[in-house]
Amino acid sequence: MTTNEEDKIICVLRQLMDKGMDRRNIVKFHDTFDTRLGKAMVLELLDMSLLRYYNTHRPLPLEDIRSITKEVAVALQALKDMSIIHADLKLDNVMVVDQSQRPLKIKLIDFGLSMYSSEAKAGMRIQHVWRR
Template sequence: MEKSYILGRQVGSGVDGSVCVITESSTGYQYACKSIDRSDNAAVLHAHAEITMLERLRGHPNIVTYHGHFEDERQLHIVMDLEGDDLCSHLQERGPRPEKEAARILKAVVSAVAFCHERRVMHRDIKPDNILVPSKQSGYENVKLADFGASADFSDRRCLRDVEGTSYYVAPEVLTGTGYDEKVDIWSLGILLHVILSGYVPFHGKSKLIFSVTSRQEVLT
């Protein structure tokens, strides 16, 4: 990318990196920039997978828009649209949503997931943290699915066995080692709906599991 950006405030952080606001020098437009430390091989691998998937998924109104990426000596940077709060923060602030509002959120996310599956992409980490609510003036029909670092290509219909996802949102077949397909996203959508309506996850385990991607907020209450 042959563009110049001015680095601004940090708006988020996660397992694989931090997210800051950047301003394009020539236009004044602002974007979100996810920055990944290049010394973290696993994080860089996730980032390249995310870039590949975001390129494939361009054009859907409920999927975060990718604008390119660039690298410097220390970090890999992914440039995306600047949106509002994630759904996790939104629910913490406003509480569980009534059925009509929950239905509008889920309809938008299901549309995004269907688009992903049509293009042979499974997300594998659907949760409130990875759903963006654009602004307080924007309706729930405009929420956007984000963070494709754990996503996978299933173009060849292979059965996946690696453990990716977030505690409490991951489908049981991911944990059994018998293999799974894109339907694991459907399980996560069910957990998501429960959280939106109630503010808490439906299942709790006695053992502590380790996942490749961990949730910033497992319980919203």
């Protein structure tokens, strides 16, 4: 990842935090620090990915499905309100906050491919090839 890409991701996360989007199911971004490999981000501690949760709790109870659906919808609406496209939404990028808590709470993570809606062009391919 280039410095420009890192800076863009950090800029997006800072804007999301400035608008309080961590309360709308977006991972809470705290700060960055430099390492010999580039910038590292300090994010809130979350329990596990939705993929791992699903694989250990099959079949999902209807209550969990409802909670997950609602929580993802809130996060996507928050991104829409900010004119941001996540562009890499998958079970690995949805995290369960605390698997013992009910109703189940989730947060979106990984804004590495995110972009502003104004940057998107018709026919643009932004996801990894094997995810398309």
